[in-house]
Amino acid sequence: MPIRSGRTIERARRALGDHAADSPAWSDFGASVIAVLAELVPFDAAVVSMIDPATGLLTNIVRSGIDDSQDELFMHIELTHPDPITLTTLAAEPLGVGILADHVAGDPYSSPRVRDLLAPHFGLEHEMRGVVRSGGRIVAACGLYRSAGRPGFTADEAIALSALEDAIANGVRRAHGQTGSEHESDTAVGADDRAAHPGPAVMILDADGRVLESTRAAEARAQLMSSAGDGVPHAVRMVAAAGRAQAAGHPVSPVAHVRGVDGRWFVVSAAPLGSDTAQVRTVVTIEPAETGRTLDLDLDLYGVTAREREVVREVVAGASSVAIARSLGISAHTVQDHLKSVFAKVGVTSRRELVATLTGNRVFSGADRPAV
Numbered sequence: 001m002p003i004r005s006g007r008t009i010e011r012a013r014r015a016l017g018d019h020a021a022d023s024p025a026w027s028d029f030g031a032s033v034i035a036v037l038a039e040l041v042p043f044d045a046a047v048v049s050m051i052d053p054a055t056g057l058l059t060n061i062v063r064s065g066i067d068d069s070q071d072e073l074f075m076h077i078e079l080t081h082p083d084p085i086t087l088t089t090l091a092a093e094p095l096g097v098g099i100l101a102d103h104v105a106g107d108p109y110s111s112p113r114v115r116d117l118l119a120p121h122f123g124l125e126h127e128m129r130g131v132v133r134s135g136g137r138i139v140a141a142c143g144l145y146r147s148a149g150r151p152g153f154t155a156d157e158a159i160a161l162s163a164l165e166d167a168i169a170n171g172v173r174r175a176h177g178q179t180g181s182e183h184e185s186d187t188a189v190g191a192d193d194r195a196a197h198p199g200p201a202v203m204i205l206d207a208d209g210r211v212l213e214s215t216r217a218a219e220a221r222a223q224l225m226s227s228a229g230d231g232v233p234h235a236v237r238m239v240a241a242a243g244r245a246q247a248a249g250h251p252v253s254p255v256a257h258v259r260g261v262d263g264r265w266f267v268v269s270a271a272p273l274g275s276d277t278a279q280v281r282t283v284v285t286i287e288p289a290e291t292g293r294t295l296d297l298d299l300d301l302y303g304v305t306a307r308e309r310e311v312v313r314e315v316v317a318g319a320s321s322v323a324i325a326r327s328l329g330i331s332a333h334t335v336q337d338h339l340k341s342v343f344a345k346v347g348v349t350s351r352r353e354l355v356a357t358l359t360g361n362r363v364f365s366g367a368d369r370p371a372v
Contacts, residue, residue, distance in 0.1 A: 009160055012040050013167045020171035026050055029171040030062030036164070037144065038064075041157045045124055045145040050172065052235075052256040053137035053297055056087060057242060059235040059258050066145070070121050071234070072209050074113075075241035080250050081112045090131045091138050096165055097130040097158040118145060128153040130161045134169040135300035142168070173301055174347065176259055201286040204273065207244070209237040212281065221286040224260035225268075233258070235268050240282040243270030257289060257297060263356070265289040265297070298358050302345045311338040316355055 019032035030048045037046060045065030049058040058078075061068075083089075085098030100111060108125050109115040118124040125148035132140035142161065144153065201217035211232055214222075226233040235258045243254035254270040267289045273281040295316065299309050314324040321339075325332040339351070348354045 008040070009163045012036050012160075012164060016164060016167035016171060020167075020174045024171075024174040026060055026172070026175040027062060029175055030060075031064075033142070033164075033168055033171070034062065034064045037142070037161070040160050040164075041128075041144060041153070042146075043144040044147045044150070045122060047143040048140065049234075050140050050175075051087070051132075051138045052258070053134075053139050053300060054257050055253045055255050056138060057235070057238050057253075057256040058141070059233075059238065059256050061234050066122055066124075070117055071237060072207065072241060073117055073121075075238055076245070077112050077117055079242055079245040079252050080248070083111065083113065085127075085129050087129070087131050087138055087141055090129060091133060095158060095162045096133060097128065097162045099153045099155075099158055100127040100129075101152045119148065123147050126150065126152045128158060128161065130158075130165070132165050132168045132172060134173060135303045137297075137300050139172045139301060140168060176298070176301060203232075203236065203284045203286070205232070205237070205240045205282050205284060207280050207282075209240065218284075218286050221260070221266060224262050224264070225258050225266060225286070236284050236286070239268045239270045240284050243272060243282045243284070247272045257294060265294040267293070295358060302342075304342055304345060308338045308342050311335055312342055312354070312358070315339070315351055316358060 015036050016033065019036070020029055030050075033048045034046045037043070043065070045063070047061060047063045047066065049062070050060040051057070052059050084103030085100055090096050090098050100108060100114070104110045108127075109119065111127075114125060114127065118127065122145075124145040126146040128144045130142045131138050132142070144161070146152065199215055199217055201221050202215050203211050203218045203222070204213045206212055209232060222233050222236060225235060235256045239254050239256050242252045242256075245252050246254050256268045258266050258268055260266055265288070267287050268284060269287075270282050270284045273283050295313070299312060304312060310328055311324055314327060319327065321332045321335045324335045328335075339354075343349060343354065346354060346357055348357055
């Protein structure tokens with residue numbers, strides 16, 4: 001395939017920037033990523049997913065040319081089988097992209113993902129994967145696939161995919177930053193929902209990812225986690241699969257951090273039901289995350305520097321610029337400069353918006369945008 005010109009790649013980057021600005025919701029932006037990639041790197045199927053930067057689990061998937069009928073098999077293979085192009089491995093590579101054929105000595109069927117999943121169920125044989133990093137963590141991933149009999153992916157195409165990493169990362173940041181924007185009101189939507197749905201938020205899933213039983217609180221939180229508003233959120237199914245894999249002795253963490261549409265972070269965790277020795281049923285809990293637990297995830301996501309983090313933590317604690325300057329041994333003017341830099345990275349214009357975005361407590365109105 002022809003080498004892609006710098007102008008072609010820059011056009012794709014600009015298109016992603018426009019899509020991120022126009023449709024910041026992840027489901028919409030993910031679909032835009034696939035559409036832009038289709039013009040740059042032809043494929044027969046594609047999957048784009050948000051990643052929990054803390055545990056590496058896939059939390060929200062957008063796909064084309066491939067359905068979700070084999071999700072449980074995909075998750076089992078992903079969590080339990082060695083792979084030459086794991087997301088963790090790719091994250092350590094400068095390009096952040098891997099072509100399966102480069103690692104399997106000409107035999108793609110030596111990969112369980114091709115042999116047991118892609119080929120028999122979808123007729124796919126060629127795979128190229130890329131990670132999207134922000135602030136040193138993996139925040140999203142792309143998987144592109146071609147059918148058997150078609151040419152494999154090339155180094156030129158890997159470079160083209162890698163060139164879009166920053167543009168996709170920007171879309172991920174916008175998707176995180178816009179959560180709750182449709183729910184802003186005089187009431188703190190980010191407040192805990194235990195009054196409306198008392199009791200624990202618990203689901204019991206079978207080995208096929210179907211919900212057998214669920215509390216009302218879990219159903220309500222699952223709705224907040226699913227951009228589509230229906231079905232079992234992928235993060236819940238992924239964590240349940242990780243719980244089964246961990247119980248079987250695999251070194252995986254059955255925990256995922258997911259940001260809901262109301263702006264809150266949720267911690268989703270799983271374990272096989274105590275009495276279920278066959279690990280057919282898995283208990284999943286969905287709980288609001290503490291601000292301190294997710295603040296670092298947000299600051300990593302937005303690429304906030306170490307010194308800026310110190311200022312942000314003081315702001316979240318409610319300190320004034322004068323108090324922050326005194327505490328950190330810097331001038332109030334320097335505090336303001338750090339805040340302006342953070343505002344630009346997070347995409348806000350006031351302290352209140354900053355705190356709202358980082359804590360999920362979105363109580364401000366569009367007119368409430370005081371100066372730094």
